[in-house]
Amino acid sequence: MNLLFIIFAAIVVVSALGVVLLRNPVHSALALVSNLVGVAAIYAMLNAHFLAVVQIIVYAGAIVVLVLFVLMLLNMKVEALKRHEKIFYTTVMLVAVAFCAAILPILHQFFGEFNPAASLTIASGAAASGAAALPRVEGTVEAIGKVLFTRYLFLFEAASILIMAALVGAVMLSHRVSNANGSSVNSGPSTDPSTTVRS
Amino acid sequence: MTPLSFYLALSAIMFVIGCVGAIVRRNAIVVFMCIELMLNAVNLSFVAFSHSVGNLDGQIAVFFVMVVAAAEAAVGLAIILGLFRTTKSVETSAANEMRL
Amino acid sequence: MDLLISFLVCFAVFHVAMVLSAVCTWIERKGSALMQDRIGANRAGAYFDTPFIRTDNLALKPVAFLTNVLVIGPAFSVIRTLGMLGVINTLLCDAVKGLTKEDFVPEGTSRFLHNLGPVLATVPIFLAFAVIPVAPNFTLFGYHVRPQVAHLDVGALFILAMGSMAVYGVAIAGWTGNNKFSLLGGLRAAAQMISYELAMGIVFVTIVVVYGTLDLYQIVERQQSLWGIVTQPLSFIILFIVGMAETKRGPFDLPEAESELVAGYFTEYSGMKFLLFWMGEFAEIGLFSLLLTVFFFGGWHLPFLDLPAGVWWAALIGHVILMTKVMFFCVLQIVIRWTLPRFRYDHLMTLGWKILLPLSLVNLMFYAALKLSGVL
Numbered sequence: 001m002n003l004l005f006i007i008f009a010a011i012v013v014v015s016a017l018g019v020v021l022l023r024n025p026v027h028s029a030l031a032l033v034s035n036l037v038g039v040a041a042i043y044a045m046l047n048a049h050f051l052a053v054v055q056i057i058v059y060a061g062a063i064v065v066l067v068l069f070v071l072m073l074l075n076m077k078v079e080a081l082k083r084h085e086k087i088f089y090t091t092v093m094l095v096a097v098a099f100c101a102a103i104l105p106i107l108h109q110f111f112g113e114f115n116p117a118a119s120l121t122i123a124s125g126a127a128a129s130g131a132a133a134l135p136r137v138e139g140t141v142e143a144i145g146k147v148l149f150t151r152y153l154f155l156f157e158a159a160s161i162l163i164m165a166a167l168v169g170a171v172m173l174s175h176r177v178s179n180a181n182g183s184s185v186n187s188g189p190s191t192d193p194s195t196t197v198r199s
Numbered sequence: 200m201t202p203l204s205f206y207l208a209l210s211a212i213m214f215v216i217g218c219v220g221a222i223v224r225r226n227a228i229v230v231f232m233c234i235e236l237m238l239n240a241v242n243l244s245f246v247a248f249s250h251s252v253g254n255l256d257g258q259i260a261v262f263f264v265m266v267v268a269a270a271e272a273a274v275g276l277a278i279i280l281g282l283f284r285t286t287k288s289v290e291t292s293a294a295n296e297m298r299l
Numbered sequence: 300m301d302l303l304i305s306f307l308v309c310f311a312v313f314h315v316a317m318v319l320s321a322v323c324t325w326i327e328r329k330g331s332a333l334m335q336d337r338i339g340a341n342r343a344g345a346y347f348d349t350p351f352i353r354t355d356n357l358a359l360k361p362v363a364f365l366t367n368v369l370v371i372g373p374a375f376s377v378i379r380t381l382g383m384l385g386v387i388n389t390l391l392c393d394a395v396k397g398l399t400k401e402d403f404v405p406e407g408t409s410r411f412l413h414n415l416g417p418v419l420a421t422v423p424i425f426l427a428f429a430v431i432p433v434a435p436n437f438t439l440f441g442y443h444v445r446p447q448v449a450h451l452d453v454g455a456l457f458i459l460a461m462g463s464m465a466v467y468g469v470a471i472a473g474w475t476g477n478n479k480f481s482l483l484g485g486l487r488a489a490a491q492m493i494s495y496e497l498a499m500g501i502v503f504v505t506i507v508v509v510y511g512t513l514d515l516y517q518i519v520e521r522q523q524s525l526w527g528i529v530t531q532p533l534s535f536i537i538l539f540i541v542g543m544a545e546t547k548r549g550p551f552d553l554p555e556a557e558s559e560l561v562a563g564y565f566t567e568y569s570g571m572k573f574l575l576f577w578m579g580e581f582a583e584i585g586l587f588s589l590l591l592t593v594f595f596f597g598g599w600h601l602p603f604l605d606l607p608a609g610v611w612w613a614a615l616i617g618h619v620i621l622m623t624k625v626m627f628f629c630v631l632q633i634v635i636r637w638t639l640p641r642f643r644y645d646h647l648m649t650l651g652w653k654i655l656l657p658l659s660l661v662n663l664m665f666y667a668a669l670k671l672s673g674v675l
Contacts, residue, residue, distance in 0.1 A: 005201045009209050010542065016213050018238055020220035025229050026412065026474065032232050033467065035213075039239050046206070046250040048258050053456040055242075057500075061463025063235065063272040065470065065493060070276045071228060072474050074283050089223050096219045102207050111204040111251075139249075139258050140284050140452050141513055147255045148262070155259075159266045166270030173277035 004045060011038035025076065029068050036060040048139035206247035214240035227279050227289045231272075238268050304444055309429075312448050315622075319585030320578050321390055323629050324523035327581070329385045330630070343392050344382025349375040360405045393574070400570035405477045407477055417572045418466025421579030424586055429463035430454040431589050432516045433621065435599055435606075437614035446518055446614070455503050456516045458590065462499065462545060465583075468494045469547075469554070472576070472613040473564035484553045485564035487644060488547055488554030494651040495544040501659040502538045505531065505666050506594050509675060520597035526602070527595035530675070533662050535595045542587035544651065546580060550639040551647060589621075596624050602651060 015038060018031030036059045043052040137143050148156055217236030226228055243259045249257025279289060286293045332339025337549050349372060350364040382453045404410045429448040436445050451457055468490050509531055510668010518527075528535050543549035555565060565576060592598060599617030606613040642650070669675045 002201045003204065009205075012209060013212055013216070016216040019229070019232055019236060020216055020224065024409065025226055026471075027409070028229050028232055030412075030467075030471075032235065035236065036239065039243055042206070042209075042243060043246050046246050048246050048249070048261075049451070049453050050456070051246060051258050051261055053453045053460050054262070054265065056460040057456070057463050058269055059235070061460060062465065062493070063269055064232075065231060065463075065466050065489065066272055066276055067228060068467070068470050069486065069489070070280060072227075072470070072486065074280070074289060074305070076226070076289055079282070085225075086208040092219050092223050096215045100212055100215055107207045107211065108202075108204040111207055112202050137253060137255050139255060141456070143259060144255060147259055152259050155263060159263055162270050163266060164224070164275050165274055170277040173281055191218065 008038050008041045025071050029064055032119045033060050033064050050139055050144050203251045205243055210240045210244035223288045227291050231275055308446055309448050312428055312433055315433050316425055316582050320582040323584050325443055325582040326388045327385055327633050330633055334637050339390035341383045344387035345379055361624055382546040397571050397574035402570050405567045407475045408475045410447045416468050416472030417575035421575050423461040423464040424579050424583045427458045427586055430457050430515055434614045434618035437608050437611045439611045453513050453515045459500055462496055469564055481564050481566045484554045486548035488564055495541045498655040498659045499541045501663055502534050505534050505663045508666050508670055516592055519593055522597040523600050526597040537659050546583040549627040550641050553641055553644050584629055584632050588625045591628050592624040
């Protein structure tokens, strides 16, 4: 087994546990960063170079920064668990461990051998005779660009429209409109003046 | 050479951990981070299958999942900020009643 | 043996990064003094008495005399000159001061996060040096040496990734200060960095469109006949401005505005952690100077000079040429910092979002059109 895979898998699992188990949400966010960087390293091991770097730029470098911004603006207190919550926690975690213990042998039985021809047989159902001669494509920027802008062009444009919709939505949701009274309310979910937090 | 099932096992473990976190944690932002964990687990299995099959369709799928996750992050956090403004708390139990 | 070569290349590139950081620190201190019509640091090490060897033993007298004249005398003259120039003060005394100061953590905040802030701010900057070539390839004793630590095919994107990671250090540092000034400085700095990363990313895309590759070594090699500044001058201007904004220096240093926010996100840091921030900032100046040289000024190519490829002394000359150009840009950035007044924060954000971003998009479309029509 590959030593690098063991190291990165350990980083991924430990930091995923850190996201779930750490009390302080800022610590959870940093554990998430560590998790994403570990996953990016595994992408690099799987020959997905472009995705590894984009994972760090987009996920670890933008999304979690946004989460950190929100965490810092909402100065929240870290509370200890109550007793019924602790029971709930342990029950759910035991069920999760049981689920993992059940599914991992099944995965190993079906996908254990690293054989592209065998995987292709399962995936496409075609004859395995000519499938082993499939050229392996590396995930370089050039290769992904070729596929992205020819076969998946419509999806690419639709994704850009999605991002623009999300941008407009985020701006609208956090927009504050000052009404005639001179105090500012937000045009978000609540418009009841008695319960709106003024700032 | 690590077999494919090891990557899928890692993806399954990550997904289960994210699922547990989304169910158990009360802080809305930590729930959001566990959802990101689950998305990453699915991305990992996409990339593992793409590597095993040998073409790039899985990686393109990961690209679009990242796009959707970024859009969801922006809008979701804006909603959480709005929730905080009205209920003054980011706990999911603070917003589980219809009246304010 | 390949492992040893890789290790030596890592050591050499890290050495380049540290030397750039140290020299930029010294230029900042002494150069700012000269620009502000004062002398600056010139006391430490300037008044050493030379400890000549004196002996009464008749047999050792010639040995002592020769050692005095050839070794000790010149060495201490050099030390005294360096002291008068402020080098010993900046490089040695500041380091010792930083190492011996009390290491404290503010109350009410996590000690781990407080220690993590400078690390997250500095390490990505040094990691970004990994994809930049510092000399042309050469062959020595039959071993092929490539002075680039990581030969990634996504080299320029890796620099963007490390720029994104450097935001964390600033945000965490501002948050663990546990006071409003730190938090405000940290959030301002983080917002500034991520705003200017957009324009930086688009300028990188423009550069990649013109050169056709993301590997920085190939980009330098393709500037052998024509420097990048001739083909895309606007990209250079945008990247220069973005570089100064990313390092939070020059007229963009509102996050650490000394006159307004105490010291911004640095406030609660002292000793070695503060020095780590400082080293990271100056290394980032060196990084952006290196990037500008590699992308726009031909790296180690001079227009009239045609060096044979693969020879070790040609690589050395190329390295010297590269470092000269890099030092020019470092000095330029430091001079601009001490010359221009700082931006107001909304002006800064306007510049990033409303001026540089559309300008870089138009720039990209222009060069994409040129490339598609076959001109470039």
